[in-house]
Structures are given as structure tokens and as C-alpha cells.
Amino acid sequence: MIALPSLSRNRIARLKRLDRDWQLALTRIDAARLSPAAQTDLAQLKTTLATNLAALDADAKVIATLTPVVPFAAELVEIYEARVRVDNMDAQATAGRITTVHKDIAAMRTKVEAGLTTGPLAAGALRMTPDLARQSAAATDGLRTAMAEWFSFYNEYDPLFTWWMNLPHAHLNRELEAYATLLRDTVAPANQQNAGLTPVSAAIAPIAPIVPPLRPSVPDLQKLMALPQDETIDIVAAFRGTGAGGGGRGGGRAGAPGAAPAPVRDVGFHQAWLDALKTLDFDRLSRNGQVNYLAITRMCEQQIARANFVAPADIPRKTDNSGITGPARGRDGLMLDLADEMIPYSPEELIELGNREFAWTVKEMEKAAAELGVGSDWMKALEHTKNTAVPPGRQPEMIRDLVYHAADYLIINDLITVSPVNREALRMGMMSPERQLVNPFFLGGSQITVSYPTSTMEYDQRIQSMRGNNPGFSNATAGHELIPGHNYTGYMGQRLTGHRANLGISTPFYGEGWPLYWETLLYEIGFHDTPEKKVGALFWRMHRAARIVFSLNFHMGRWSPQEAVDFLVNEVGHERENATAEVRRSFQGNYGPLYQAAYLLGGLQLRGLKAELVDSGQMTLKEFHDAVVLQGSMPFPYTRLALSKMPLTRDLSLDWKFYGEIK
Numbered sequence: 001m002i003a004l005p006s007l008s009r010n011r012i013a014r015l016k017r018l019d020r021d022w023q024l025a026l027t028r029i030d031a032a033r034l035s036p037a038a039q040t041d042l043a044q045l046k047t048t049l050a051t052n053l054a055a056l057d058a059d060a061k062v063i064a065t066l067t068p069v070v071p072f073a074a075e076l077v078e079i080y081e082a083r084v085r086v087d088n089m090d091a092q093a094t095a096g097r098i099t100t101v102h103k104d105i106a107a108m109r110t111k112v113e114a115g116l117t118t119g120p121l122a123a124g125a126l127r128m129t130p131d132l133a134r135q136s137a138a139a140t141d142g143l144r145t146a147m148a149e150w151f152s153f154y155n156e157y158d159p160l161f162t163w164w165m166n167l168p169h170a171h172l173n174r175e176l177e178a179y180a181t182l183l184r185d186t187v188a189p190a191n192q193q194n195a196g197l198t199p200v201s202a203a204i205a206p207i208a209p210i211v212p213p214l215r216p217s218v219p220d221l222q223k224l225m226a227l228p229q230d231e232t233i234d235i236v237a238a239f240r241g242t243g244a245g246g247g248g249r250g251g252g253r254a255g256a257p258g259a260a261p262a263p264v265r266d267v268g269f270h271q272a273w274l275d276a277l278k279t280l281d282f283d284r285l286s287r288n289g290q291v292n293y294l295a296i297t298r299m300c301e302q303q304i305a306r307a308n309f310v311a312p313a314d315i316p317r318k319t320d321n322s323g324i325t326g327p328a329r330g331r332d333g334l335m336l337d338l339a340d341e342m343i344p345y346s347p348e349e350l351i352e353l354g355n356r357e358f359a360w361t362v363k364e365m366e367k368a369a370a371e372l373g374v375g376s377d378w379m380k381a382l383e384h385t386k387n388t389a390v391p392p393g394r395q396p397e398m399i400r401d402l403v404y405h406a407a408d409y410l411i412i413n414d415l416i417t418v419s420p421v422n423r424e425a426l427r428m429g430m431m432s433p434e435r436q437l438v439n440p441f442f443l444g445g446s447q448i449t450v451s452y453p454t455s456t457m458e459y460d461q462r463i464q465s466m467r468g469n470n471p472g473f474s475n476a477t478a479g480h481e482l483i484p485g486h487n488y489t490g491y492m493g494q495r496l497t498g499h500r501a502n503l504g505i506s507t508p509f510y511g512e513g514w515p516l517y518w519e520t521l522l523y524e525i526g527f528h529d530t531p532e533k534k535v536g537a538l539f540w541r542m543h544r545a546a547r548i549v550f551s552l553n554f555h556m557g558r559w560s561p562q563e564a565v566d567f568l569v570n571e572v573g574h575e576r577e578n579a580t581a582e583v584r585r586s587f588q589g590n591y592g593p594l595y596q597a598a599y600l601l602g603g604l605q606l607r608g609l610k611a612e613l614v615d616s617g618q619m620t621l622k623e624f625h626d627a628v629v630l631q632g633s634m635p636f637p638y639t640r641l642a643l644s645k646m647p648l649t650r651d652l653s654l655d656w657k658f659y660g661e662i663k
Contacts, residue, residue, distance in 0.1 A: 002139040004080060004146035007063055007073050009207055012056045016209035018217050018421070019052045025218040029225075060207045062135070068197040069112075069128060069136040069183075072104045076143050083150050086400040086428055089393070091154075095164040098172050105175040109182055116190060127195040130188040137183035144176040153430055156454035158393030215420040219496075227499040227630070232289040236501035239273060239296050267307045270300035282650040288500045290648045291641045295503050295634070298654055302340050309336055316557050322580075324561035326587030331556055337594050341509055342637045343601060344655040347552045349662040350597060354548030357600060358571075361542040368538060371531040378535075382573040385535040386467035395452040396428060398471055399478060403428075403448060406479030409527060416484055416625040422491045426482055433457055439585065440468055440578035444481020445490060464575035472536030475528065476519055480540075485515030489629065497632035508595045510633050513602015516544060517610075520603055539573065544600035546572050551586055551596040561587060605636040608658030613643060 005011050026046055031039050066073065079097060114125035121127065128136070151169045154161040277293060285293060309332070317328035329337070334347045345353070365378035374380040390398050407423045410416050427447035431439060436451050443449045452469055453462035479485055489511075519540060528534045550564035559567075561583050568579035586596050606628070613619045619627065624643075631639045637656045641648060 002062070002066075002135070002142045004077060004142050006059050007066070007139060007142070008077050008081065009060075009063065009074075010077075010081060012059055012207045013210045016053065016056055016207070017212065019049045019056070020209055021212070021216065021218050023049050025221055029221065057206050061204050064204045065132070065200050066136055066139050068200070069108070069126070069132060070139050070143070071108070072101045073139060073143060075101050076147060080146050080150050083153055084427065086396050088397055089154060089158065089161060091158065091161040091164040095168045098165065098168040102168065102172040102175045105172075105179050109175070109179050111196070112179075112182060112187060115192065115196060116186065121195050125196055127192040128187060128197065129194055130191055132194065133183045133188040133192075137180045137188070140176055140180035140183065144173060144180065147172060147176070153396075154393075156456055157395070157430055157452055159455060160393055162455065213420055217419070217421050219419065224496070224499075228286060228288065230288040230292070230500040231286055232292045233501040236292050236296070236503060240502075240504045242504070265303065267304050270303045274300050278650075282648075287648070288642060291638050292501050292503065293650065294641065294648070294652060294654060295505070295638055297650075298342070299505075305339070306336060317554065318557055318560040318563070320560035320562035322560070322562040322565065322583075324565075324580075324584050324587055326561075328557055329555040329593040334552065334555055334593060337592065341507060341594060341598075342635050342654060342656070343509075343594075344657055345659070345662060347556055350601070351549055351552050352662050353604075353659055354545045354552075354597075354600070357545035357604075358542060358549065361538050361545060365535065365538050365542070368531045368534040371534070379573060381531065381535050382539060385472040385532045385539075386470050386575075388472060388532055389466040389470040392453070392466075395450055395469065396430070399428065399442070399448065399450055399474060402471070402475050402478035403482050406522075406527075407483040409522075410484055413525075414622055416622055416629075418483060418488070419491065422488065423483060425491075426487065436465065437581055437584075440465065440575075440581040441477065442469065442474070442481065444486045446487065448478070448481045448487075461577055464577040468575050468578045470536070472530075472532035473539060474536070475533045476522075476537040476540050479522065480515040480519055484518050484625075486511070489514055489633070492629050493632055496630055499630075500632065502632065503634050503638070505634050507602075507633070507635050508592070508598035509602035509605065509635060510639075511602075512595075512599040513604075513606055513636065514628075516599045516603030517606040520607060521610075541600070542572055543568075543574075544603075547586070547596040548600060550583070551593070554587065555593050602636065605656075605658045608656075609636060609640050609643070612640070618645070619643075 023046070026042065026049075029042060031042055034042060063073075075097065079094060108126075111124055111126045112128075114122050115127040117125075147169070151165065155165070155169075156162055273296060277297060280293065282290060282293060311333060312330055315328045315330035315333070317326075331347060338345065338347070338350075343350070362378065365381065366376040369376055369378040369381035372381045372384060374384070403426055404423070407418060407426075411418050411423075429447050429449045431442065431449045431451045433454050433456055436453075440451060442451045450469075451465065453465040457465070481487065519537060522528070523534070523537045523541070528537045546568060550559060550567050553559035554561065554564055564583045564586075565576070565579045568574040568582060569576050572579075574582065585591070609628075610621075610624060614621050614624045627643050628639055631642050636658075637654055640656060641652075641654075
């Protein structure tokens with residue numbers, strides 16, 4: 001199967017520009033001033049770029065070669081790429097285009113079938129070589145797969161699309177399948193020679209790159225090369241049991257969903273590492289090396305503590321009739337998990353913290369309610385905001401606008417370095433009704449996955465999903481999922497962290513705390529410019545405070561799942577379907593006991609670090625944000641050590657009361 005991107009002229013033009021811009025940037029590097037290893041890397045990168053460009057020219061030749069047999073491909077690629085960009089969907093017009101294409105395919109099939117007859121070639125009939133037939137069949141299969149994905153993005157979510165497109169897409173799918181089958185199973189074995197086809201020139205004109213973008217796609221290479229290098233990369237890799245820069249983990253964590261299990265290592269392994277570290281001259285290590293030393297020490301000590309911990313059997317959980325399953329962790333288990341995550345507070349103190357943050361959001365909600373003219377009745381303000389949901393079918397466009405607005409706001413206000421390639425590569429998918437049972441709100445990462453009702457849902461489910469994914473609520477979370485949130489850290493983490501060792505510590509306190517921090521910061525600096533947007537931002541902050549309260553109370557055996565659901569409905573203002581899905585996800589999903597609390601707690605850690613480094617005048621806000629990302633994914637106490645100017649010692653206490661004393 002030839003994937004649809006290989007048939008895209010736009011893709012070739014854009015990637016050519018990127019590769020040529022990188023080639024130009026590399027010419028500005030003086031290879032003579034590099035180490036031998038760096039010279040080898042530079043040569044390999046230049047070779048990779050040349051190979052990429054040659055491959056793009058080869059793709060252009062494939063397009064030219066296949067076009068006489070699949071002339072309809074360009075139209076389907078254009079329709080598909082409009083979906084990738086989330087252009088506004090005109091269902092009636094697109095249905096007309098799809099209808100024209102499936103008729104064109106039928107006409108091509110007639111021409112190819114006419115070429116199968118013996119004797120002289122009839123007017124309009126086509127014959128082709130076996131190789132061309134097989135290549136064209138593979139391309140047609142790829143188009144069929146891509147258009148099925150295109151169809152599923154809109155179908156049942158957009159009633160007008162479903163009404164207009166069901167039959168045109170069914171016809172298109174049938175014609176693509178029939179045409180590919182004809183080419184592969186009948187034409188290829190016929191062993192024909194090309195006849196009746198427009199000749200393809202041996203010197204096919206290459207596809208030109210796009211004009212240079214306004215903002216450079218290549219980062220500042222001189223700045224990257226000037227980053228201080230970490231001399232302990234190989235030591236960290238040895239501890240983690242990986243090659244330098246590889247995967248794996250050095251110790252168990254309290255839980256990110258889907259994370260690989262930690263290597264099974266006994267007390268002797270960790271004690272041996274503690275002994276080995278003492279042989280290093282701590283004071284001669286670089287700053288990053290000292291942080292790595294302290295991190296490995298801490299992980300070894302925690303693993304030894306875990307080995308000596310005997311978990312109580314059958315930890316009681318408060319039961320109910322909700323049907324929501326999942327074990328309670330118990331206080332002792334929570335204390336061990338909190339120590340792993342370097343959170344120097346007890347579960348009771350964290351519940352108090354959550355209650356304090358919740359009370360703050362209530363006061364802010366009352367201010368937003370007053371702006372809406374409903375006095376201090378913030379529940380009325382919340383109800384008003386929920387009822388601003390866009391009509392079915394318009395959700396992707398609304399989310400698209402919010403996503404780009406968030407990214408552009410960061411760029412315009414110079415809050416953090418945003419790669420134009422990162423912004424350009426943002427993508428969207430729609431969440432299945434089945435997945436929405438445990439994820440009532442949209443998710444993000446490599447792309448944003450939008451939660452919105454389909455026509456297959458019951459009426460109450462549809463209404464509650466629409467109300468829970470209204471523009472006010474979504475404005476705060478679009479950036480959480482993409483830029484500057486999950487998508488951003490994933491993009492940057494793949495590109496800008498090779499200068500320091502990868503500690504391999506998977507922690508939701510960074511993964512969820514970073515985007516949550518941005519939610520709080522953007523609220524403070526006026527990103528939410530309407531009362532509805534303020535209500536939405538505060539709703540989520542209230543929700544994250546509530547997560548601390550209900551999740552820890554559950555794991556302490558104080559609350560049942562039903563009490564957690566009722567708390568979200570009655571005190572936070574969730575729709576009941578959404579609240580039930582949230583609690584079900586929290587306790588019977590693949591999450592550690594601290595995962596739900598990690599959102600706000602991680603965000604508060606980063607706020608505490610900002611107070612130390614930015615509010616004190618040591619860094620600008622943009623310098624701070626860029627520096628945190630350059631350190632990569634790790635518990636924020638280690639980020640604090642790496643960025644601060646405090647002297648580090650081998651016996652330094654790593655406890656950091658980022659929230660102050662809680663009484």
C-alpha cells in the first residue's frame with residue numbers, strides 16, 4: 001500500500017523547504033572547531049538531509065508516474081488535507097466533489113477493462129505494465145484507507161456531514177476497492193505494455209519547496225551547541241540499565257498510565273550504587289552531574305525503603321452501589337508514594353491544601369459571576385457557560401481556533417520559545433463514544449482528541465457531553481493538551497534534551513503539572529478575556545483541587561466512589577455522566593494513586609519554583625520557561641536544583657515545601 005502522504009505535493013514542497021533550511025543552517029557551522037565525534041555527527045546529519053531530499057524527488061516521480069492511472073488522487077488528497085488542517089467543512093459541496101470522484105474512478109475502470117480485450121486498442125482504452133498496475137493498486141488502497149479515516153472523523157459527529165456523505169462515501173469506497181482489485185488481480189497478471197497513457201517524461205520536473213516561512217523552522221544551532229554538556233550521561237545510563245540516551249527506568253514511580261514497569265532490582269543493587277557514588281568527587285561534578293548524583297541517591301534510598309515495606313493486606317475501601325471498581329492504596333502506601341514523588345506533605349495535609357485551593361477558586365468564581373450579572377451565584381455562571389456549547393458538527397472548528405489562539409498568544413507575548421514547525425504540525429482526532437465513557441473531555445499529546453457526542457448516544461449523554469465541552473471550558477484546556485502543554489513538551493523533549501542525562505523518571509507531577517501551571521499563569525495574565533472563559537478556567541482549577549480531595553479521601557478509605565461522584569456534581573458543578581466517567585477513570589483506569597492529585601500539585605511546585613527564580617529577579621519569565629523545558633521530564637525538585645544558584649552538597653536534603661507550611 002502506498003500511503004496517502006506519498007501522493008501529496010504539498011507534503012513534498014513543505015519538507016523540501018525544511019530540509020533545505022537545515023542544509024543552509026549547517027553550512028554556518030565551522031566543522032574544524034568541532035570534536036571528532038561532533039564532526040561525524042555533522043556529516044551524518046548532512047547525509048540524512050541529502051537522502052531526505054532525494055527521497056522527496058523520488059516521491060514526486062511516483063506521483064507523476066501514477067497520475068495517468070489514478071488521476072483522481074489529487075482531488076482526494078486535497079480533500080483529506082483539508083481535514084488535517086481542520087478547514088471548515090461544507091458537507092454539501094464536499095459530497096458533490098466525492099460524487100464526481102467516484103464517477104471518475106468508474107470511468108477509469110471502464111477504460112482499463114476495455115484495454116484487457118485482445119486486438120487493437122479501442123479509443124480511450126488503457127493498458128499498462130504489471131509494475132505500474134501494482135503500484136497504482138497500492139496507491140488506490142492507500143487512498144481508500146485515508147478516505148475511510150477522513151469519513152470517520154466527521155461521521156456521526158456532524159449531522160449535516162452524515163446526511164450528505166453516507167451514500168457518496170459508500171460509492172467512493174466501493175469504486176476504490178473495485179479499481180484496486182481490477183489493477184492488482186486482473187491487469188497486473190495480464191502482462192501488458194503501456195498503451196493509451198499520456199507518456200511520462202524521463203526528466204520529471206521536481207516539486208519546488210514552498211517559500212521560506214516568516215519565522216525560521218531551524219532552531220538557533222549555535223545556542224544549542226553552547227549548552228553545558230553533562231559528563232554523567234553514561235553513569236545515568238548504566239544505572240538505568242540502558243545505552244546512553246536509551247529507554248528504561250531506574251526506579252518505580254507512583255504512576256503514569258501506560259509507563260513501562262521498572263527493572264526488578266534487589267536491595268543489593270541499590271546499596272552497591274550508593275557505595276559507588278561515594279567514590280565520586282561531588283564538588284568537581286557539573287551542576288547537572290550533581291543533580292544526577294542526588295537523584296540516583298534518592299532513587300536508591302527509596303527502592304531500599306520499598307523493599308522493606310510490607311503493604312497491609314486487603315486495605316479497606318468504602319463501598320457503595322456505584323459499580324466503580326478499583327483498590328484503595330491506604331495511608332502507608334500513600335506515604336511511600338509521596339516520598340517517591342518528593343512531596344514532603346502527608347495525605348491529610350494535601351487534602352487541606354486541596355480544600356484551600358478549592359476555596360480560592362470559589363471566590364474567583366464569584367467575581368466572574370458578578371461580571372455576568374448574576375451576583376455571587378457562581379453556579380448560575382457555570383450553568384450559563386455550559387449552555388454556550390456550539391452546535392453539533394462545529395466542535396472541531398471551535399477547538400482548532402482555540403488551539404491556534406493559545407499558541408499564538410505565547411508567541412505574541414514572548415512567554416516561551418515556540419517552534420513554528422511544532423505549531424504547524426498540530427493535529428486533531430475525534431474520540432469514540434466508547435472511549436468517552438471514561439474520558440468525557442478531550443485529551444492531547446501527539447494530537448488533540450476531541451470528545452463530543454455522536455448520533456449513537458442517548459439524548460442525556462449528548463446534552464451532558466456538549467455542556468461539558470463548551471467553548472469556555474475548552475479555552476483553558478486546548479493549550480493544556482497541545483501548546484504549551486503535552487504536545488509541546490513531547491515535541492521539545494525529542495529535540496532539545498540531549499545535552500543532559502535522561503533520568504528516566506516518569507512522573508505525572510511533571511507531565512500534568514507543567515500544563516496545569518500554564519493554566520494558572522494564563523489566568524493570572526489575562527488570557528481569558530471574557531467572563532465565560534474565566535468561568536471555564538476556574539472550573540478546571542476547581543476540578544483539579546477537587547481531584548486531590550476526592551482521590552486521597554478514597555485511597556484513605558474515607559470516601560466511596562459514589563461520594564466522589566456526588567462531590568464533583570454538587571460542589572464542582574459537573575454533569576453527572578461526566579463526573580461518573582471521571583471517577584471511573586480515576587480508580588479503575590491505569591493510573592497510580594497520586595495521578596489525579598499530581599495535576600495541581602505539580603503545577604503548584606512549578607509556581608513555587610517560579611516565585612524563587614522569576615519573582616526574585618534571577619530570570620525573566622521566558623528564560624525560566626525555556627530553562628525548565630531544557631532540563632526535560634523529571635520531578636520538579638530536581639529541576640529546582642538544576643536551575644537555582646543554591647550550593648549543592650552530596651548530603652543535601654531534597655525536601656522542598658513548595659506550598660509552605662500546612663496546618
